[in-house]
Amino acid sequence: MMFATRKAMHGITLIELMVVVVIIAILATVSYPSYREFAARAKRNEAKAALLQIATNQERAYLQNNIYTSDLTVLGFSATPTFTTETGSYNVTITAADAAGFTATATFNFGGREGGKCGVFSITGQGVKSSSPDVNCWTRTR
16 A cells, blocks of 8 residues: 655745735835824924024024024025925025014925925014914924
8 A cells, every 4th residue: 555645845825925915014004104194293393493493593693793684694504595404395494584583484395295284384583483274283293
């Protein structure tokens, strides 16, 4: 009598591979929106930091000259009249400056969802912070 010997199979089957691919796809689907929101928040924080830096440097310039300036190079930035944030997401300008105060504005460069959410940030010499179209962008953490 002859007995057929079975050899042990090594490797993975196509079904096992497909299960792994489906699991990876589910994880990517769940995590991608969170990543996009995190990246958008980082860009917003970059714009807010630039405006706060302008406000600080405006106060220094005012103490020395008794007038606020609209020249960003005087305030330590590389370009005037518009400064682009490091990621290129926001253009920062000083829209008004005189002895009474200043207004600095950061405008989102691209359209889409983020532009319709927190497209414009501004700060005045009195420390008034505003954003549009959503008015809570300065205070929102999520």
